[in-house]
Amino acid sequence: MRRRPWPGSGGVSRLAVAFVAAAPAAFRGSALEAMIAARDGRAVLMGEQAEQAPEGFPVLARPFRTRDVHALLARLRRT
Numbered sequence: 001m002r003r004r005p006w007p008g009s010g011g012v013s014r015l016a017v018a019f020v021a022a023a024p025a026a027f028r029g030s031a032l033e034a035m036i037a038a039r040d041g042r043a044v045l046m047g048e049q050a051e052q053a054p055e056g057f058p059v060l061a062r063p064f065r066t067r068d069v070h071a072l073l074a075r076l077r078r079t
Helices: 031-038 048-052 066-078
Strands: 017-021 042-046
Touching: 017 031, 031 042, 042 066
Parallel strands: 017 042
Antiparallel strands: none
16 A cells, blocks of 8 residues: 655655654654554654653663664664
8 A cells, every 4th residue: 555645744655763852651642653653664752751761662862972873773673
């Protein structure tokens, strides 16, 4: 089945990873989570609440450098 891009996505119909600044409780079950999942994507959460209680989501902890992003992406590829 061909996926249609969602409004405002610039035509993106598939994605691998989305970096989202959100608390896990607010993100879980949200429309954004559904849009990312519908396009076979995975969410990486960022921010203080995500760092304190990731609730099963991958988290990019601050401060981070380019190599931290690369390491996180490599871990996601293996899982």
